[in-house]
Each structure stands twice: as C-alpha cells, then as structure tokens.
Amino acid sequence: MMGLLAAGLSIAIAGCGAALGIGLIGAKSVESMARQPEAIPAIRVTMIIAIAFVESIALYALVISFMLIAK
C-alpha cells in the first residue's frame, strides 16, 4: 500500500517539475521566435532537444515508480 502511494507520488512530483520546465522552455522559445523570426529553425531544434532532456528526467521517476509497483 505504501509502495503504491510512493509510486504515485514520485511520478506526480516529477510530472509537476517536468511540466513546469517544458512550459518555461516553450514560453521562452515562442518569445525568442517572435522576436527573431529568421532564427526559427535553429530555435526549434534546440527547443526539441531541451524538451527531450526535461522529459527524460520525468521518465526517470516513471522507472522508479514502476520498480516500486513491481516490488
């Protein structure tokens, strides 16, 4: 029972952090795209890479919560 709670809490807290991070990345990228439309391709590639990094941090927590459930 506590394991299930811990699994849910771990992915929930990690999801909060990752959502905040992806939101900040998206906001800043849109801002800089609007300011400098000629740099859109470069910004888009960098944005996708940054989002992939943030997302993988949330997925670490997903792995931990699956390990907690499987235990």
Place this chain on the structure above:
Amino acid sequence: MSASSEPLLVLYNLSILGINISITSAVIVIWSAALIVFLLSFFAVFQAKVVPGKLQSIIEVIYEFFDSQTNELFGEQKNRWLPFVLALFCFILICNLLGMVPGVYPITANINVTAALAIAVFLAYHLAGILSSGFGKYFKSFIPKDVPLWALPLLIIIEILSQLARPFSLAIRLFANMTAGHLITLTILSLIIIYHNIWIAGFPFLGRIAIGLFEIFVAFVQAYVFAYLAALYIGLAIQEH
C-alpha cells in the same frame, strides 16, 4: 527490470565459459536491425549519382545534418569520429522503429541493450581523448591546474561520479523513453478490455493512432539525442588539452 509487454523467447541455448549467450528473439532483432542499417546505407551509396534518388537523398540529409552539427565539436578529427556517431544514430533509429512493429521484441526498451550502447560510447570518448592527446596528458587534464592539495580527493571523487553518470543517464534516457511509449500504448489499448463497452472502443483506437504518431517522433528525437550526446562527449574529450 524489463517492463516490456513482449516475452523474450529463447530460440537456441548457448553458453560459453558459464556465460549465458543464448540466441533469443532480442538477438535476432538486433541482428536484423544491423543488417537493415547496412543494406540501406550500402544500397544508398552503392552507385552514387550526382542527382540523388530517394534512398540516397535520405542518407544524404542525415549525413549533412550531422556533418553541420558536429563541425565545431570534432574539428580536424571529423573523419575519425563522424562515422561512429552516424552509425549510432542509424542503428538506434532503426531499433526504435522496429520496436513499434507489433510482435517484434522492442530491444531499445530493454535496459541491457541501451546499457551496452552507452558503454560503447563511454569507451569511445575515452579512446578519443587518449588518441588525440596521449594517455598521461589526457588523464592529467581531468584535474584542473593550481588546485590545492587538500581539495584533490574531493575533486577526484566528483570527477569519477560525473564520468559514471554519463553512460548511466544515456542508457536510462533511451530505455525510459521507449518503455514509457510501449506502456502508454498498452494502457490505452487495455481500456477497451477494462470498460468492455463497444461504444467506447473507438476512443482507445484513435488514441493509439495519436500515440503511435507521437512515438515515431520520439524515436527520431531519442536517436538524435543519443547520437548528439555521444558526439558532444567525444568533442569534449578531444578538446581537453
């Protein structure tokens, strides 16, 4: 720790010196992925034309993209390390895409495969550093100059930890992304069985299409991130003089 839905079938039992190296369904998928990468790149440049055909232009786009991305990282040693990065990208991409075919064992959702790839990168970037600046000089470059003697043990511990974190995060990133994709697909499709209602069955079906398209995108992005990080580590090791 394998959380994949596909069972691992043992096709042929084999062990050498007590180490189990049985031919399993995952091994067959790895071999076929390697064969596909080889055949694609071989037929793309077998009879290279000035005006490229379909296959040749795909390979050329991938090559030119990585060529422009790694120009500053590799510098003069590009011919030595660009093939490694390109091979990593193509192999991981084909593995990720093969894992999406129903019935095929998803090998990049297995921690052993991604760990092997990450260890290959770990060895490769140390080799790059040793080849470019010599054995003693490369390992001396880990310690910054003018460091007081009392801080040395702490610095060595931090350096060892950060070196070990690199292959670990590479392996876990690819594994977690692919596993999460397969598990989300499984969860969405099992909604059909959970609700047991024919009027709801269409929504998981449409959701599975959307998730599938997103998973193709993730397959490309993760292959690119893996290859780019490998290039970044090799570039850092080359530039440490």
